[in-house]
Amino acid sequence: MKRIILYILLIALCQVSCKQVLELSPKETPSSNVYWQSENDALAATLGAYALLRDALTDNNRYYVYGDVPSKAFHITYNSDYAIQQLIAGSYDGVYYGYIDNLQDWTKFYKVIAQTNLLIKRLPTMDSKNFKLADRKNYFLGEALYLRAFTYFYISRVWGDVPLVTAAVEDVTEAKQYGREAQAKVLAQCIADLEQAKTLIPSVTESPSDKGIRASLATVLALEAHIYAWMGNYQKCEEMTRDIVNNPGQFNLAFITDSAQFQRISIGRTSESIFEISINYDQNEGAQQGIGERTLYSPFLATRIASGENVPWTLETETLNKIYDIYGDDTTDLRYKSWYYQVRGDHPMLKKYANVIYKDGEVKKNPRFSNNIIIFRLSDIMLLRAEALYKTGNEAGARILVDRIRARAGTTPSDPDITGDDFLEFLVYEEIRELYAEGHMYYDLIRNDMLAEFNDVFDGALEKGSANYGRQYWPINRDLFKDNPYMKQTPYWSGRL
Numbered sequence: 001m002k003r004i005i006l007y008i009l010l011i012a013l014c015q016v017s018c019k020q021v022l023e024l025s026p027k028e029t030p031s032s033n034v035y036w037q038s039e040n041d042a043l044a045a046t047l048g049a050y051a052l053l054r055d056a057l058t059d060n061n062r063y064y065v066y067g068d069v070p071s072k073a074f075h076i077t078y079n080s081d082y083a084i085q086q087l088i089a090g091s092y093d094g095v096y097y098g099y100i101d102n103l104q105d106w107t108k109f110y111k112v113i114a115q116t117n118l119l120i121k122r123l124p125t126m127d128s129k130n131f132k133l134a135d136r137k138n139y140f141l142g143e144a145l146y147l148r149a150f151t152y153f154y155i156s157r158v159w160g161d162v163p164l165v166t167a168a169v170e171d172v173t174e175a176k177q178y179g180r181e182a183q184a185k186v187l188a189q190c191i192a193d194l195e196q197a198k199t200l201i202p203s204v205t206e207s208p209s210d211k212g213i214r215a216s217l218a219t220v221l222a223l224e225a226h227i228y229a230w231m232g233n234y235q236k237c238e239e240m241t242r243d244i245v246n247n248p249g250q251f252n253l254a255f256i257t258d259s260a261q262f263q264r265i266s267i268g269r270t271s272e273s274i275f276e277i278s279i280n281y282d283q284n285e286g287a288q289q290g291i292g293e294r295t296l297y298s299p300f301l302a303t304r305i306a307s308g309e310n311v312p313w314t315l316e317t318e319t320l321n322k323i324y325d326i327y328g329d330d331t332t333d334l335r336y337k338s339w340y341y342q343v344r345g346d347h348p349m350l351k352k353y354a355n356v357i358y359k360d361g362e363v364k365k366n367p368r369f370s371n372n373i374i375i376f377r378l379s380d381i382m383l384l385r386a387e388a389l390y391k392t393g394n395e396a397g398a399r400i401l402v403d404r405i406r407a408r409a410g411t412t413p414s415d416p417d418i419t420g421d422d423f424l425e426f427l428v429y430e431e432i433r434e435l436y437a438e439g440h441m442y443y444d445l446i447r448n449d450m451l452a453e454f455n456d457v458f459d460g461a462l463e464k465g466s467a468n469y470g471r472q473y474w475p476i477n478r479d480l481f482k483d484n485p486y487m488k489q490t491p492y493w494s495g496r497l
Contacts, residue, residue: 036122039131045122046140049115049147050214054277056108056151063277063373064291065103066158066474067439071454074295074350074437075316079309081294090457092474093497104477106159112151113165119144121168135202142200146215146223149190149197150275153227156183157443160473160490164189179486187227194224204252211252212273213372218244218251219275222376225384230447234391241385244274244378245401253378257408263338265379266352266438268372274381277373281357291437292353292369300354302364306347315340315348319454323429323436334409335433350437374438379405383431387448390424399423402430409433424448446472461492468492 035041057063068074069087076085083099094100123141131137148166155162163178164186203217225240248254254271256262261270268276279287287293294313297306304310320326324336326343341349352371359366386401403413418426431444445451451472452459460466475493489497 036126037130039136042119042123042126042131042137042140045115045119046143049112049119049144052108052112052115053147053151054279056112057277057373058279058287058290059108060102061289061291061294062103063439064437067442068437069442070458070472071442071445071451072316072319073441074313075348076313077309080314081312084313088455088457090455090471093493095496101477101479104475105480106155106162106476107480109151109155110163110165113148114169116144116148116151117166117168118170120148120166136206138200139202139206142197142220143215145193145197146201146220149193149227150223152186153190153223153230156186157230157446158474159476160470162186177484177486179484180488184231187231190227191224194220194227203250208252212269212276213278215275216251218253219376222274222381225381225388226376229384229388230443234388238385238388238392241381241388244381245385248378255378255382255404255408259334262334262408265377266339266371266374267355268374270377272378273374274376274378276375279370279372281368281370287369288367290353290369290371291350292356292371293367295350295352296354296356297347297349300341300349300351301356301367302358303367306349311347311349313350315343315350317343317348320348322454323433333411333433335436339436352437379434380431380438380440383427383434386427387424387431390427395419395423398427402427405430405434425450442472 035045065084065087069076069084070090072088074088076088078085078097082097083094086094086096087100089096092100092104094104120141123137123144126137128134128137152162152164161180161183164181165178166189169175197215197220198217201215201217201220205211205214205216221240221244225237225244228234228236228240244251244253251274252271253274256265256270256272264270265272268278268280279290291313292301295311297304297311317326320340320343324331324333326336331337331343339350339352341351353369355370357368357370358364359368382401382405386398389395389401390398399414399416406413414423414426428444428448428450432441435441435444441454442451445454446462449462451461458468458472460468461471463469470490470492473490473492475490475497476487478497481487481489488494
């Protein structure tokens with residue numbers, strides 16, 4: 001166990017120079033033969049990859065900054081959080097206030113990729129006799145393939161075309177520079193990795209305690225479904241969601257119908273959990289920062305009394321009123337009642353991430369935030385399947401799933417008179433209602449060509465020929481160009497940054 005912890009710490013603390021943004025050198029990760037002898041070595045390396053992904057997604061709240069902020073899920077002002085506020089105006093270049101260089105930098109994600117490349121290279125060479133169970137080596141390999149695919153998909157939605165690196169680098173003399181590859185090619189590699197992972201990963205995790213926080217077959221299928229939807233291949237998306245939705249029990253999943261259990265969805269590790277990033281105080285993973293620190297105030301966070309603009313991220317009521325009638329009957333929706341507070345007040349709060357534990361007990365001056373990052377859950381895949389069914393001509397099937405989600409929330413079924421494009425809009429709004437501030441909103445709106453409806457700064461961003469075309473993708477940091485003649489700026493931002 002000590003060796004595993006040491007390995008993870010070494011991985012998590014490693015630093016990459018600007019000249020080597022796409023690889024790890026031997027000095028940065030223990031990759032020599034001595035570290036690839038036992039099952040514990042393989043486990044440590046695998047958990048190290050998860051640790052690196054956690055570091056990438058939690059850094060400066062990237063998961064929510066990329067996935068929710070630009071779609072106006074939050075009201076952010078200059079005085080409350082000036083660096084992040086400019087993103088709502090589409091200023092990914094930081095031209096107004098700066099201080100977003102790290103958000104333009106994909107280095108942390110390439111650390112994950114470098115580690116998975118190393119696992120994919122090294123695991124097949126290990127002697128299977130050194131593993132307690134014959135299938136365990138394959139499981140670790142499947143996890144590495146999944147994590148590589150997830151990371152590439154994630155960054156391709158943020159930056160568009162990205163460098164595609166699949167070779168492990170263990171000797172600094174082997175390091176090379178890469179240019180950006182077309183998003184379609186990157187996503188094709190993701191699909192190839194996932195198809196291989198499906199042959200290696202079990203339907204459920206070996207240990208029940210790993211459910212949701214380590215890969216399983218449902219995790220792979222969920223990711224593949226999202227990739228196909230992003231690619232516009234809804235027939236394959238429907239195929240990938242079919243078993244999860246129609247037979248969740250085979251993956252140890254269950255749709256939550258109990259209102260008390262529903263309250264725990266944003267904490268994590270529920271019967272709906274498919275993939276999450278663990279941020280659990282009981283496992284010494286509670287965070288001092290995070291979305292809870294950005295959104296909460298008393299009585300849900302003892303260290304902040306709401307006053308003026310001292311709550312960094314409040315709810316954007318214009319957006320909330322678009323998906324709910326906040327002055328009418330929609331306030332009976334279980335999601336509305338559970339996740340929002342003082343919506344009509346001066347500081348409308350997202351209380352979704354209010355699992356706060358105080359390290360100093362009753363003193364309550366040292367909070368730790370203990371909500372997992374919920375990446376995929378069963379309700380998400382149900383609604384993604386509804387989208388796929390609609391896009392493949394089965395509106396009736398899509399409506400059944402939407403109404404099932406709404407019934408759980410204690411609200412009315414969809415209006416049968418709403419059909420066609422109007423029903424699609426209703427479906428996407430339902431995705432937003434169900435997954436609000438779970439890092440999905442921006443991508444759901446882009447996928448369905450509705451981003452400008454929520455933030456008009458992106459008007460034309462999805463239309464070829466528009467002066468705004470491609471604005472939804474982030475620019476890359478200037479440092480990534482150093483000593484790399486192959487690197488190019490994101491097209492929209494070329495000449496602007």
